[in-house]
Amino acid sequence: MLVGYGKTFTTTKYKLDIALRMGELLTTKPLLQVQKLKQHFPVTAGLLRRQVGTIKAIDGIDFDLMTQQNLGLVGESGCGKTTLARTILRLYQPTEGKIIFEGIDMTHLKSSRLRSLRTRMQMIFQDPQDSLNPRMTVGSIIAEPLDEHTSLKGKERSGRVEELLDAVGLNPRFSNRYPHEFSGGQRQRIGIARALSLNPKFIICDEPIAALDVSIQAQVVNLLEDLQEKLALTYLFISHDLGMIRHISKRVAVMYLGKIVEVGPANELYTNAQHPYTKALLSAVPLHDPGREAKRERIILSGDVPSPANPPTGCPFRTRCPAVEPKCAISVPKMKAIGQEHRVACHCVM
Amino acid sequence: MTKPSASLSKQSLLDSDGTRLELEHRSMWTDVWRQFRKHKGALAGVFVFVFISVAVFVGPIIHGVDPNAIDFTARNLGPVWSHPLGTDNIGHDTLAQMLAGGQVSLAVGLSAAFIALLLGTLIGVLAGFFKALDGPLMRFTDLFLALPILPLLLVTILLFRDSLRATFGPETGIFLLIVSIIGVTSWMHTARVVRGDVLSIKEREFVTAAHSIGTRRHRIVFRHILPNVLSPIMVSATLGIANAIITESALSFLGLGFPPDFPTWGRLLYDGTNFIQITPSRVIWPGLFIALTVLSVNYIGDGLRDALDPRLRGR
Numbered sequence: 001m002l003v004g005y006g007k008t009f010t011t012t013k014y015k016l017d018i019a020l021r022m023g024e025l026l027t028t029k030p031l032l033q034v035q036k037l038k039q040h041f042p043v044t045a046g047l048l049r050r051q052v053g054t055i056k057a058i059d060g061i062d063f064d065l066m067t068q069q070n071l072g073l074v075g076e077s078g079c080g081k082t083t084l085a086r087t088i089l090r091l092y093q094p095t096e097g098k099i100i101f102e103g104i105d106m107t108h109l110k111s112s113r114l115r116s117l118r119t120r121m122q123m124i125f126q127d128p129q130d131s132l133n134p135r136m137t138v139g140s141i142i143a144e145p146l147d148e149h150t151s152l153k154g155k156e157r158s159g160r161v162e163e164l165l166d167a168v169g170l171n172p173r174f175s176n177r178y179p180h181e182f183s184g185g186q187r188q189r190i191g192i193a194r195a196l197s198l199n200p201k202f203i204i205c206d207e208p209i210a211a212l213d214v215s216i217q218a219q220v221v222n223l224l225e226d227l228q229e230k231l232a233l234t235y236l237f238i239s240h241d242l243g244m245i246r247h248i249s250k251r252v253a254v255m256y257l258g259k260i261v262e263v264g265p266a267n268e269l270y271t272n273a274q275h276p277y278t279k280a281l282l283s284a285v286p287l288h289d290p291g292r293e294a295k296r297e298r299i300i301l302s303g304d305v306p307s308p309a310n311p312p313t314g315c316p317f318r319t320r321c322p323a324v325e326p327k328c329a330i331s332v333p334k335m336k337a338i339g340q341e342h343r344v345a346c347h348c349v350m
Numbered sequence: 351m352t353k354p355s356a357s358l359s360k361q362s363l364l365d366s367d368g369t370r371l372e373l374e375h376r377s378m379w380t381d382v383w384r385q386f387r388k389h390k391g392a393l394a395g396v397f398v399f400v401f402i403s404v405a406v407f408v409g410p411i412i413h414g415v416d417p418n419a420i421d422f423t424a425r426n427l428g429p430v431w432s433h434p435l436g437t438d439n440i441g442h443d444t445l446a447q448m449l450a451g452g453q454v455s456l457a458v459g460l461s462a463a464f465i466a467l468l469l470g471t472l473i474g475v476l477a478g479f480f481k482a483l484d485g486p487l488m489r490f491t492d493l494f495l496a497l498p499i500l501p502l503l504l505v506t507i508l509l510f511r512d513s514l515r516a517t518f519g520p521e522t523g524i525f526l527l528i529v530s531i532i533g534v535t536s537w538m539h540t541a542r543v544v545r546g547d548v549l550s551i552k553e554r555e556f557v558t559a560a561h562s563i564g565t566r567r568h569r570i571v572f573r574h575i576l577p578n579v580l581s582p583i584m585v586s587a588t589l590g591i592a593n594a595i596i597t598e599s600a601l602s603f604l605g606l607g608f609p610p611d612f613p614t615w616g617r618l619l620y621d622g623t624n625f626i627q628i629t630p631s632r633v634i635w636p637g638l639f640i641a642l643t644v645l646s647v648n649y650i651g652d653g654l655r656d657a658l659d660p661r662l663r664g665r
Contacts, residue, residue: 089562118564131555134661135577137378144573145563178660194559 029103030064031202031234032088037061037097039080039087039258043309055309057083059258060097062335067201068228070235072249072266074242074281078305080258081238082126085204088236089123090114101202119149122195126207128187132179138165138190139175145197164193167230168223185216192223196231204236209244217241221248242285246270251341254278257316258308260335264342274344276321277301315347323348385657392653398646402639406452417446418611426629436631438621442613448635451613456643458529458598458614463590465533470540471583475571477541478548488545495538500604506531507606524608528601532594540586547579581655588651592644615640 039058042051057080065071075081087094090106098107106117122145125131132141142161146152152160162172168189179187188208195203205224209217221244227233239245245252246266253263254277262275273279280299287293301320306312312319318328325348333345386392413434421441428436435444477487507527514523551557552575560570599616601607608614615636622632656662 086558091558091561115564118562123559123562125555125559127555131559133556133574133578135659136573144560144565148563148565148569180661191559
């Protein structure tokens with residue numbers, strides 16, 4: 001950790017902070033390492049609440065996240081994306097595996113140490129309607145992290161709030177208003193301002209654009225990109241919008257039933273997908289050119305995602321895979337490197 | 351979305367659709383008061399409640415008749431100049447008794463409801479927020495709901511009456527006893543409602559956001575949970591006042607409450623029921639004032655609830 005977030009906040013320190021972060025780019029240590037992460041939720045039933053099974057929401061996930069190398073995470077509903085995000089932030093206690101942030105293993109960190117680490121990792125939520133307390137003014141919502149972790153008071157505090165509102169493109173004079181007085185896009189900006197208030201290094205964006213209109217989506221994504229450039233942020237960007245993911249991420253990971261099935265650099269993955277699930281997902285993206293769009297071949301998967309409480313043996317995708325083979329039912333496919341940083345978990349890929 | 355520019359004028363700013371943006375600092379309590387004034391029922395409630403309170407606490411100074419003075423020459427009178435609300439069967443002045451009784455009833459109602467509110471909110475929030483406490487606390491609540499209240503009251507009063515009387519004097523002692531007993535036996539519904547609301551609010555994303563920020567748990571409760579469960583708390587608090595007044599009268603009726611020479615609205619009401627055919631006003635006045643108090647408090651609660659909700663403000 002190069003710069004601890006101190007009690008006082010000054011502009012010079014802020015600049016210094018950014019300068020030091022730029023310096024960090026030169027080092028090759030990953031910002032975040034997730035190793036063999038598992039999150040299993042017990043299913044209880046009966047009068048005695050006896051455990052009758054487990055929901056394997058996340059089942060062995062590995063990835064490294066380099067500073068400013070955004071990772072995009074795609075997958076259909078219920079595959080564990082949000083659970084992964086919340087587990088990384090330790091909002092759930094992981095069942096197994098390790099989360100290493102800036103070289104600190106935070107998997108079993110005590111709450112006081114974890115609390116100070118929280119200033120450096122923040123989250124932007126999916127539903128801007130739900131993620132802001134309706135009874136707090138925008139100013140106090142944005143200032144909540146400041147109240148919790150700094151001793152800023154009065155003028156300094158309101159100055160910082162106005163600075164943040166300005167940074168996300170809202171009128172700084174709005175700080176006295178309530179969330180319901182804003183549109184969805186504006187509310188999402190308020191959520192972004194709150195996430196930025198402590199100068200975090202790492203922000204998890206949990207489908208930040210899913211609840212917004214298409215025209216507003218682009219605005220918010222552009223804002224996120226601008227902020228990344230200005231503040232040297234790193235995003236873990238969760239979405240099911242494949243186009244947006246390609247736009248904002250350096251690397252993309254595809255999740256299916258609590259596992260990463262394919263990961264690679266964005267362009268490589270979009271042009272040279274190997275896993276049948278990735279292919280099916282990509283075939284669902286409409287093309288801009290009407291001529292090509294008319295000829296677009298779609299791979300339509302049958303059935304639903306299997307229940308994570310009772311996943312299929314072997315490869316989790318075998319129940320819906322168009323290229324399924326007998327060996328898929330026997331063993332779980334291992335991650336295989338098939339190119340520069342491109343890895344895939346499929347028996348059929350050689 | 352317009353980016354704020356440096357040339358922003360200080361006084362007024364036209365929004366894109368031409369409406370003037372409010373730029374002056376608005377304090378929350380000014381807003382609350384502004385919205386509260388719009389609620390006609392709440393204003394009427396405040397008026398009635400203030401009127402009743404002033405009447406029972408200032409009235410005895412003006413109407414200087416001793417509520418316990420007995421005048422056998424003036425029994426079962428209708429309204430006359432010396433006894434504006436008439437007299438009862440042994441010649442007590444009904445108005446004097448109403449005023450003296452009002453002081454006790456209001457004090458009992460407000461303080462017992464307050465105790466029940468505190469207990470109910472505390473237990474509801476603890477049960478809803480901490481999963482480990484949910485089971486034990488709610489079974490505890492069920493236990494209280496299942497308790498036969500009357501025998502419990504009997505035993506408690508017999509056990510503690512004399513020692514409390516000795517410590518605080520006969521009136522304060524019995525007042526403390528009744529208030530705490532009513533408070534301790536009527537918090538359960540509040541607790542249940544609050545627990546239910548806390549359970550749903552704690553799953554909202556803004557609470558998750560607060561966790562991810564690193565907000566401490568007690569702050570989450572006070573900053574995010576409690577303000578959002580205000581509505582059911584308000585409602586059960588206002589209803590609780592009515593309940594407390596009625597329960598006190600039932601206790602007095604059973605001879606467990608205040609001594610017989612100590613009038614309360616509930617006691618007057620019960621005493622009057624036997625004479626309803628001779629002097630119906632003895633029932634009508636206490637009944638009317640209990641109803642008016644409850645109604646006005648309810649309307650005040652309703653108005654406050656609306657005024658404290660920013661989403662309803664300014665409508």
